Amino acid sequence: MAEEMVPNPRHAQLVELLKEVHSRSQEVGKAYQRVYASMQSEKVWTGPTAKKWTNEVGDNDHRLAQLVRQIVHAIEEELHRHPASVTRSQAELIRRQLAGRP
Structure with a gap:
């Protein structure tokens, strides 16, 4: 029998990070x-x-937008590496890793 699928904690964490980056x-x-x-x-x-x-403020605004796009792209790439659902045992392992426990 296949193990139950549950939300992937790492995927959920990355989704929240992406929302935070957009908001900030x-x-x-x-x-x-x-x-x-x-x-x-x-x-x-x-x-x-x-x-x-004034020109420096405008330049900084453009630079910020460019950096945000790079950050969003990096988070999205990482997000695509982690499925939305994993098995219960995989989720527990991921939670331990995220908490810094082996």
Whole structure:
């Protein structure tokens, strides 16, 4: 008789991590966008230093988006390596490994 299939703890952990990355990146991205929009309006600060700083904020926003895409891609690749369901004994072994126990 085949062993009962249960949710894979590692898969579930990666799904939660992916949700967290999306949530946090949106928070930070919105913060950058608000600052960038305020600086571009030239109602907050003007001059050459302000323009340079505004460009740096825009560059950082683009860099953040690129890094988030790389992180999401890496998590998704790892997620595809772990099936959503495993046998009960495999799930117990995975839980022990995740807890740092042999």
